[in-house]
Amino acid sequence: MSRERLPTDRPLRPATRLIHEGESRSTFGEMSEALYLTSGYAYDTMEAAEARFDGSDPGYIYSRFSNPTVSTFERRMMALEGAEAARATASGMAAVTAAMLCQVKAGDHVVAAKALFGSCRYVVEDLLPRFGVASTLVDGADLEQWRAAARPETKAFFLESPTNPTLEVYDIEAIAKIAHQAGALLVVDNVFATPVLQRPLSLGADVVVYSATKHIDGQGRTLGGVVLSSEKFVTDHLQTFLRQTGPSLSPFNAWVLAKGLETLALRVEKMQANAAAIADLLADHPKVKRLVYCGRDDHPQAALVKKQMAGGGTLVAFTLDGSKAEAFRFGNALRIAKISNNLGDAKSILTHPATTTHQRLSPEARAELGITDAMLRLSVGLEDRDDLLEDVSIALKAV
Numbered sequence: 001m002s003r004e005r006l007p008t009d010r011p012l013r014p015a016t017r018l019i020h021e022g023e024s025r026s027t028f029g030e031m032s033e034a035l036y037l038t039s040g041y042a043y044d045t046m047e048a049a050e051a052r053f054d055g056s057d058p059g060y061i062y063s064r065f066s067n068p069t070v071s072t073f074e075r076r077m078m079a080l081e082g083a084e085a086a087r088a089t090a091s092g093m094a095a096v097t098a099a100m101l102c103q104v105k106a107g108d109h110v111v112a113a114k115a116l117f118g119s120c121r122y123v124v125e126d127l128l129p130r131f132g133v134a135s136t137l138v139d140g141a142d143l144e145q146w147r148a149a150a151r152p153e154t155k156a157f158f159l160e161s162p163t164n165p166t167l168e169v170y171d172i173e174a175i176a177k178i179a180h181q182a183g184a185l186l187v188v189d190n191v192f193a194t195p196v197l198q199r200p201l202s203l204g205a206d207v208v209v210y211s212a213t214k215h216i217d218g219q220g221r222t223l224g225g226v227v228l229s230s231e232k233f234v235t236d237h238l239q240t241f242l243r244q245t246g247p248s249l250s251p252f253n254a255w256v257l258a259k260g261l262e263t264l265a266l267r268v269e270k271m272q273a274n275a276a277a278i279a280d281l282l283a284d285h286p287k288v289k290r291l292v293y294c295g296r297d298d299h300p301q302a303a304l305v306k307k308q309m310a311g312g313g314t315l316v317a318f319t320l321d322g323s324k325a326e327a328f329r330f331g332n333a334l335r336i337a338k339i340s341n342n343l344g345d346a347k348s349i350l351t352h353p354a355t356t357t358h359q360r361l362s363p364e365a366r367a368e369l370g371i372t373d374a375m376l377r378l379s380v381g382l383e384d385r386d387d388l389l390e391d392v393s394i395a396l397k398a399v
């Protein structure tokens with residue numbers, strides 16, 4: 001096996017590293033990354049096996065905890081994020097669950113923003129307390145609430161920004177400072193921003209998690225996740241947890257995701273340009289009561305977006321003048337954008353959060369988050385911009 005000989009005398013930019021980082025060619029010299037679809041590894045001798053297990057030979061042992069194709073994906077993610085370490089997982093939820101569970105024990109406490117992806121909220125609100133880890137949910141935009149919620153036994157703060165589906169933005173740098181003053185780590189779910197537009201580690205976060213199912217795959221093929229952090233977090237907490245509990249990413253899916261990373265920057269750029277055009281159309285339309293897009297100057301936290309994100313992203317949230325009936329009529333009239341609950345796909349996707357992703361929440365909890373019956377979330381894809389604009393315009397006429 002030979003490693004790619006990337007220049008080390010000058011810093012390479014993310015778009016280059018996403019294409020070349022983490023290559024490990026076999027003796028055949030293949031151009032496209034080899035797919036090591038193997039669960040285990042054979043050792044030449046008994047002594048070699050012993051050396052692998054005592055750590056004196058750092059090679060692979062078992063694909064539950066390491067695999068060359070999975071490593072390629074992890075090394076590309078590290079390069080993109082500027083992280084010391086990364087561990088891939090079978091899904092985004094496996095990444096979130098591992099990142100939170102690996103660092104707590106009964107008696108500990110975590111603080112999280114209320115506006116979380118539904119399953120993340122389950123982990124914090126229901127799962128952790130069952131094992132004696134208390135949790136407090138706060139309004140993520142209110143720094144005072146983060147400060148007030150911290151206790152001596154607080155181990156972690158957890159948030160996502162921008163939030164799903166309301167696209168609220170939280171001050172990662174300020175919240176990281178509050179976490180650190182309290183002796184806690186800040187974990188950020190960075191799915192909505194993508195690693196191209198926001199790098200939470202550079203803003204002071206300690207751990208970043210992704211559902212690679214979204215923009216990183218970007219073509220709706222596989223589930224996947226990844227946790228990025230310091231080497232110390234992996235050694236102290238994550239490595240043993242993953243190794244012993246086994247939420248491992250399949251080498252096949254890792255290969256798909258590593259190839260997805262090669263085009264990530266390009267895709268996010270184009271999807272974002274499409275999203276900005278759709279946001280402008282919706283903002284000026286009489287049938288739209290409220291439009292939220294992180295890339296517009298009328299976003300409630302536009303200054304914060306400029307400070308911590310390199311663009312407005314690929315998602316648009318809007319509220320029609322009406323109720324569930326109007327939202328459904330709009331969705332049913334779309335011909336190009338699909339009705340689904342995923343996001344970050346090449347195909348545009350419309351979601352009605354109140355009846356799908358956030359159906360599990362009580363009406364009061366939805367109201368508190370600003371998720372009304374007339375609200376829709378559009379994940380803007382890679383289609384031709386004018387076709388998408390026409391699709392949205394026609395659907396608005398049907399409302």
Ligand SMILES: *Cc1c(COP(=O)(O)O)cnc(C)c1O
Pocket residue numbers: 091092093094096117119120160164189191192210211212213214223224225
């Ligand atoms: C989709 C998503 C997840 C969960 O990821 P899966 O790959 O579906 O398990 C977690 N957080 C956010 C913000 C998401 O959008």
